[in-house]
Amino acid sequence: MANHVLAIDQGTTSSRAIIFREDRTVAGVGQQEFTQHFPRSGWVEHDPEEIWETVNRSISEALEKAGLTGADIAAVGITNQRETVVVWDRETGEAVFNAIVWQDRRTASLCGQMKDDGLEPLFTRKTGLLLDPYFSGTKLRWLLDNVPQGRARAERGELCFGTVDSFLIWRLTGGAHHVTDATNASRTLMYNIEQNQWDEELLGYLQVPSEMLPEVRDSADDFGTVRQDHVLGGTPILGVAGDQQAATIGNACFEPGMMKVTYGTGCFSLLNTGGELVRSQNRLLSTIAYRLDGATTYAVEGSIFVAGAGVQWLRDGLGLINAAEESGQLAEKADPEQAVYLVPAFVGLGAPYWDADARGAMFGLTRSTGPAEIAKATLDSVCYQTHDLLTAKRGDWQGGNAQTVLRVDGGMVASDWTMQRLADILGVPVDRPEILETTALGAAWLAGQRAGVWPDMDAFAAGWARDRRFEPQIDDASRSADLAGWKDAVRRTLSRRD
Ligand SMILES: Nc1ncnc2c1ncn2[C@@H]1O[C@H](COP(=O)(O)OP(=O)(O)O)[C@@H](O)[C@H]1O
């Protein structure tokens, strides 16, 4: 009997496929990086065909490494970079433009204009989000304005919109299903998270025809069956969630008050608030954590745009390291007397500042500043930004583990140096789980429990295991001094200094 679950994790920098056994150990992993396109300053695009090809190659690679075939897979779960917009032709399945990536800032002035028109409170009340170019809605409007005949074709029902999950499901099922899940829908700026439906009034402001939107399902649901000519032919797709929500599930943050922080390209903290839609007073987002059996669980989210992306900049932009793993070793050599700060506002700043026009800056440079200090400032910036998120979150929610311990995951948490520094800066212990593929694990659980091969939520949560706890080691005075320097650096970087 097929009893493995395959999770597709379509991230910002790579596509991955991870095959889990029934006991949640990993049987095989396939991973394929793909091209980042930066056509103009602040613009970030992906080629949807390259996304599709890398997903397929990683599936084949994972099956091969596990020594399995598609017949051994009971169910597929999909998790994905969120907010990224794909528009494709309903007839041919071809994308009409590159995918516009979540980091892309091209709609900053449109967002500014909508804010000036007083629309932000309405969008926030209905979607839990802010009028920032980060979210899908204004990117979709830009596409419809700029692709020839875009809006007219969409109105005639010729074009489909989707986040990456939706596009992949369309392709995997041979165009049989145009669907998404509630977590992905909650990132679009078009979905009413209280009523759990697309919102006609918001669609009107964004000039998006409802004909092009996918149907929204629960996160564990029937998303269709993979077409027969595919290596996974005949396998049902039973779980879908945006990658940060999937990591929340994979890290078993099922109780209200539990929180995880994921360190991938960006950094995202999600605090489970249960069935209660908590409205942030501190410029954080309200969002859907998961929807199961029609019941919505909400989260308060803090989103930072540059975390691992800073490490990639050290490697690819500055050439200071050859591989991401070297960043911690280099940072360790930094002169402790030098107070160098990097504010990595390469694509503006996310929570809690939401400054689309800010750009990166470095402070405290001297003649003796070198690669080690720059590497340290880059890794430090991830820790300081997490501190900003936690401070904002404490203002919104008092209970739970958010006060006492932090569960982390994502590519960057492999760095012991960064995790120790994180614990030092936050002044709380940091727990690293045994399974670092938490995002994929969350998608696998959604699909696996629906397929009946994985345990229910309580049993799954009971199986969460810690790899290592990092305890804070610096004193309060040095923490306060470090944080004061960061605060000053951010103040000097913001485009508005009011
Ligand atoms: N040992 C390490 N130290 C610091 N950063 C790392 C390390 N390993 C990976 N990273 C960073 O983590 C990111 C990849 O994490 P991942 O969770 O795969 O991201 P994504 O899903 O956004 O593609 C990359 O930006 C990489 O630079």
Ligand SMILES: O=P(O)(O)OC[C@H](O)CO
């Ligand atoms: O690709 P990641 O893991 O950095 O995640 C991207 C987020 O989903 C963007 O909101």
